[in-house]
Amino acid sequence: MKSVVVRSHGGPEVLELVDVLEGEVGQGQIRIGVHASSIGWIDVSARTGRLVDSGLLAPATQVGLGWDVAGTVSEVGPGVARFTVGEPVIGLRDLLFAPGAHAESVVLDASAVATAPRSVSLVEAATLPLNGLTAIQSVDLTSLRRGETLLVTGAAGGVGGFVLEIARLRGIRTVALARQSDADLVRGFGAAHVVTEADALGSAVRRLIPGGVDAVIDAANLGITAHNALRSNGIFVALVRPFAPPPIRGTTVVVQEVWADGDRLAELAGLVDAHELTLRVARTFPLADAAEAYTIFEAGGTRGRIVLQS
DSSP states (O other): EEEEEEEEOOOOEEEEEEOOOOOOOOTTTTEEEEEEOOOOOHHHHHHHTHHTTTTTTTOOOOOEOOEEEEEEEEEEOTTOOOOOOOOOOOOOOOOOOOOOOBBBBBEEEEEGEOOOOOSSOOOHTTHHHHHHHHHHHHHHHHHHHOEEEEEEETTHHHHHHHHHHHHHHHEEEEEOOOOGGHHHHHHHHHEEEEEOTTHHHHHHHHHHHHOOEEEEETTTTTHHHHHTTTTEEEEEEEESGGGOOOOOTTTEEOOOOOOHHHHHHHHHHHHHHHOOOOOOOOOEEEEEGHHHHHHHHHHHHOOSSEEEEO
């Protein structure tokens, strides 16, 4: 089968589409014929060698890319009763050393997979797993209750948009940091307030929420700049460990490490079918054009995910 891999670290030009052997389907696993797989920043970090440098990925002669997957079940392993061959599914490959989802097929633990939402295409569904699970697990970490306040940085992005929509469903009052051009977009996701300048973010948020917000989800990796908007004894959720600020003023700082959770993924798929979560696709490319897709992704400015199709 064809798979997008990295054999040497560098820019998008090092990506290769090669033939690899299909992995065996073991106990509790399924094989998915991949229809679509989204590009994420974790894939860029793997390609450039940052994951090896940080000790998150052991050096290897070949690394497969791709976390998000949407496709159909092509084989069911022993002990799996939840899925049947031909069923449309979505899943998350959260094991960095395992074969990636930018491929014609991928083997995942059944616990990492859910039935795909029925109201959208598989291309759209491929944008849900990584960002959706990151968002809902981050909101869970805040332990916020109805009526409490949350600052979301990077609010117009894939994770930030889902956070706003999930917070709205839970009755959490949100302040969104986004560009002026994205103000109407994030209000549509449920933001009660929009701040458009990161400079003096703490002061700007405190004018809206005296004393500071109860929690922050820092999808833009602003660190201490976003922490300045947090009340004393509040909760700060960082998405990337190096950008986690110190827990000053009695605050709690946690790093959200996303993991594959098929049950929560099924919950998210249900929210999509209930029209409570918005899936956004910017562009699609075939696997053979992965280098071009990554170049456009890394240039920034897209609103929505870039998706590779098998």
